[in-house]
Amino acid sequence: xxPSLRPIGIFDSGLGGLTVFNAVRRLLPRENLIYFGDTxxxxxxxxxxxxxxxxxxxxxxxLRGKKIxxxxxxxxxxxxxxxxxxxxxxxxxxIGVLEPGVRRAMAVSKTRRIxxxxxxxxxxSGAYTRKIREIEPSAKVYGLACPLFVPLVEEGWWKHRVTRxxxxxxxxxxxxxxxxxxxxxxxHYPVIKETIARAAGAKVELxxxxxxxAQEARELLNARGxxxxxxxxKIKVYVSDDPARFAxxxxxxxxxxxxxxxxxxxx
Amino acid sequence: xxPSLRPIGIFDSGLGGLTVFNAVRRLLPRENLIYFGDTxxxxxxxxxxxxxxxxxxxxxxxLRGKKIxxxxxxxxxxxxxxxxxxxxxxxxxxIGVLEPGVRRAMAVSKTRRIxxxxxxxxxxSGAYTRKIREIEPSAKVYGLACPLFVPLVEEGWWKHRVTRxxxxxxxxxxxxxxxxxxxxxxxHYPVIKETIARAAGAKVELxxxxxxxAQEARELLNARGxxxxxxxxKIKVYVSDDPARFAxxxxxxxxxxxxxxxxxxxx
Numbered sequence: 001x002x003p004s005l006r007p008i009g010i011f012d013s014g015l016g017g018l019t020v021f022n023a024v025r026r027l028l029p030r031e032n033l034i035y036f037g038d039t040x041x042x043x044x045x046x047x048x049x050x051x052x053x054x055x056x057x058x059x060x061x062x063l064r065g066k067k068i069x070x071x072x073x074x075x076x077x078x079x080x081x082x083x084x085x086x087x088x089x090x091x092x093x094x095i096g097v098l099e100p101g102v103r104r105a106m107a108v109s110k111t112r113r114i115x116x117x118x119x120x121x122x123x124x125s126g127a128y129t130r131k132i133r134e135i136e137p138s139a140k141v142y143g144l145a146c147p148l149f150v151p152l153v154e155e156g157w158w159k160h161r162v163t164r165x166x167x168x169x170x171x172x173x174x175x176x177x178x179x180x181x182x183x184x185x186x187x188h189y190p191v192i193k194e195t196i197a198r199a200a201g202a203k204v205e206l207x208x209x210x211x212x213x214a215q216e217a218r219e220l221l222n223a224r225g226x227x228x229x230x231x232x233x234k235i236k237v238y239v240s241d242d243p244a245r246f247a248x249x250x251x252x253x254x255x256x257x258x259x260x261x262x263x264x265x266x267x
Numbered sequence: 268x269x270p271s272l273r274p275i276g277i278f279d280s281g282l283g284g285l286t287v288f289n290a291v292r293r294l295l296p297r298e299n300l301i302y303f304g305d306t307x308x309x310x311x312x313x314x315x316x317x318x319x320x321x322x323x324x325x326x327x328x329x330l331r332g333k334k335i336x337x338x339x340x341x342x343x344x345x346x347x348x349x350x351x352x353x354x355x356x357x358x359x360x361x362i363g364v365l366e367p368g369v370r371r372a373m374a375v376s377k378t379r380r381i382x383x384x385x386x387x388x389x390x391x392s393g394a395y396t397r398k399i400r401e402i403e404p405s406a407k408v409y410g411l412a413c414p415l416f417v418p419l420v421e422e423g424w425w426k427h428r429v430t431r432x433x434x435x436x437x438x439x440x441x442x443x444x445x446x447x448x449x450x451x452x453x454x455h456y457p458v459i460k461e462t463i464a465r466a467a468g469a470k471v472e473l474x475x476x477x478x479x480x481a482q483e484a485r486e487l488l489n490a491r492g493x494x495x496x497x498x499x500x501k502i503k504v505y506v507s508d509d510p511a512r513f514a515x516x517x518x519x520x521x522x523x524x525x526x527x528x529x530x531x532x533x534x
Contacts, residue, residue: 040318041308046421048509051307051532148429151418154313162415162436165429242315265318 001067004228007032007236008217009068011059014042015154015246016188017074018253020097023214024072025235028221032234034066035258040240040265043150044077045119045186052121056082058266060090062238069226072217073097076185076209077119080127093220100216101183101209102131108205109181112139115174115204117196118185120145128185142177146170146186153188156252163192167199174200183207191253238264268334271495274299274503275484276335278326281309282421282513283455284341285520287364290481291339295488299501301333302525307507307532310417311344312386312453319388323349325533327357329505336493339484340364343452343476344386347394360487367483368450368476369398375472376448379406382441382471384463385452387412395452409444413437413453420455423519430459434466441467450474458520505531 008028010021014037021035036059038044044052056078060071071094073079073086079096086094105114116128123143132139149170152163174182182204184190190208197206221227235258239246243261250258275295277288281304288302303326305311311319323345327338338361340346340353346363353361372381383395390410399406416437419430441449449471451457457475464473488494502525506513510528517525 040314042313046309046509046512047307048512051508147422148415148418148424151415155414157415162429162432165432169429241318242313245313245315 003069004226005032005231006067006069007034007234008070008072009034009036009063009066010072010074011036011038011056011063011078012075012187013038013044013077015249015253016150016186018250019187019190019210020072020074020213023210024217027214027218028227030228030230030233032228033236034063034068035235035237036063036264037237037239037246039242039246043119044075045121045147045150047121049081049121049125052078053082053085056086057089060086062264064090064092068092070095070217070221072213074187074213076187077121080122080125095213095216095220097187097209097213098127098131100212101185101207102128102135104209104212105181105183105207106132106135106139108207111178111180112136113177113179114139114141115177115179115182116141116143116185117146117170117182117189118143119150120147122185128183140177142174142179144170144174149192150186150188153191154249158192159195163195164199167192167195171196171199179204181205181207184209235259237261240265270336271493272299273334273336274301274501275337275339276301276303276330276333277339277341278303278305278323278330278345279342279454280305280311280344282516282520283417283453285517286454286457286477287339287341287480290477291484294481294485295494297495297497297500299495300503301330301335302502302504303330303531304504304506304513306509306513310386311342312388312414312417314388316348316388316392319345320349320352323353324356327353329531331357331359335359337362337484337488339480341454341480343454344388347389347392362480362483362487364454364476364480365394365398367479368452368474369395369402371479372448372450372474373399373402373406375474378445378447379403380409380444380446381406382409382411382444382446382449383452384411384413384437384449384456386417387414389452395450407444409441409446411437411441416459417453417455420458421516425459426462430462431466434459434462438463438466446471448472448474451476502526504528507532
């Protein structure tokens with residue numbers, strides 16, 4: 001198969017990566033896409049680095065078997081913990097969600113005081129702090145785990161007062177840090193972006209990695225002559241557990257039509 | 268080994284089962300216990316029946332290898348979805364958390380209008396409704412999934428106003444049912460029992476399965492001459508991912524000292 005005709009593979013622990021999937025679909029409307037949601041292991045945010053790396057490699061091998069030309073790790077936890085291993089083990093380009101988000105934050109921030117919210121595992125890994133300090137060693141980085149955001153998004157309480165209350169409880173902890181830029185370090189969070197923005201305060205700029213990841217994917221494909229420009233588009237979605245539940249939940253997210261969801265269980 | 272000296276095996280998807288573990292420890296203080304928390308797959312509540320059954324069988328086989336004399340399934344989701352399979356595949360008695368809770372509820376309820384709260388998978392399985400109807404076909408059963416309770420317990424927000432708000436939001440949905448008895452159909456829930464009780468209203472009696480399961484275990488062991496009456500006690504705890512995180516969280520739960528937590532990963 002001509003390399004440019006091959007699909008792009010996108011994976012996440014579950015639903016959150018659909019925000020990235022959606023952005024990629026909008027920016028690269030002619031690309032064939034395969035989405036993988038690891039619903040047997042969701043959430044990654046409370047799992048160990050060893051476990052998340054093993055799951056990520058298994059999914060990457062499966063997608064590689066489907067002849068993908070590019071792998072997008074649409075999960076911040078997997079990007080924080082498994083990106084190096086994935087790059088070591090794959091012969092195609094791999095894009096994570098951390099680096100594009102960090103670059104965008106550094107372009108936007110004036111005070112160099114940057115907040116990062118994400119899952120426990122992402123924040124604990126310190127991956128964001130390292131990436132930001134690589135670009136600017138003097139930057140101040142304030143990481144905060146927000147473990148209830150993912151369940152609230154999954155529950156569909158996107159504008160619920162409980163979500164507002166949880167958001168202000170979490171974001172208040174960042175007040176003393178006086179950040180001017182806040183990275184949404186979890187692909188679930190863009191779904192409740194408005195609530196988070198209000199809790200963070202009007203002076204704080206929010207960085208949604210989904211958009212920047214899709215831009216990075218477009219640039220990479222164009223630079224390598226791998227972009228698909230015409231033709232009918234095929235979308236394929238796999239999950240590792242309970243396709244019906246995934247389809248039902250996904251229908252409530254701004255991800256467009258997914259078609260049927262297939263089951264791929266790993267033993 | 269004399270059968271009575273063998274340990275009791277207790278498993279859950281994660282931390283919640285420690286409420287059962289704790290009750291067993293209090294009621295059967297001379298028994299050796301092995302606890303298994305399937306932290307690689309937690310939470311079970313949003314997984315399929317097939318997945319939960321496969322995980323449960325794997326854990327049961329592991330514990331059987333440790334020569335347990337009794338298996339307690341300290342997880343309502345696994346009890347609802349996998350108990351028959353476990354009994355079919357094991358040559359030792361298996362106690363789940365559903366039946367003791369149901370029997371206690373039927374002993375307590377006057378109006379025969381019974382509420383059950385639990386995870387999505389437990390409620391969707393209809394297992395509680397079936398069990399209650401087996402005892403009393405005319406009973407009215409009102410099931411309600413409360414997916415945010417487990418993350419709130421895991422976050423440690425046991426008396427937080429967010430938890431109170433979520434509890435009243437959920438429990439208000441049961442008001443029109445005019446129940447007089449509410450089964451806590453998830454082993455995490457006893458941790459926030461007071462908050463749930465307040466939201467349910469003073470007229471509703473709460474059924475905490477942990478206590479009744481421990482009683483059932485004691486009766487079963489006594490009846491079969493399998494109880495251990497004297498000697499030093501050995502407690503062993505295994506998890507399938509991240510023992511350090513488990514130990515840290517467990518320390519905040521009323522489960523007594525656990526000692527070291529060992530890792531047993533399934534491939």
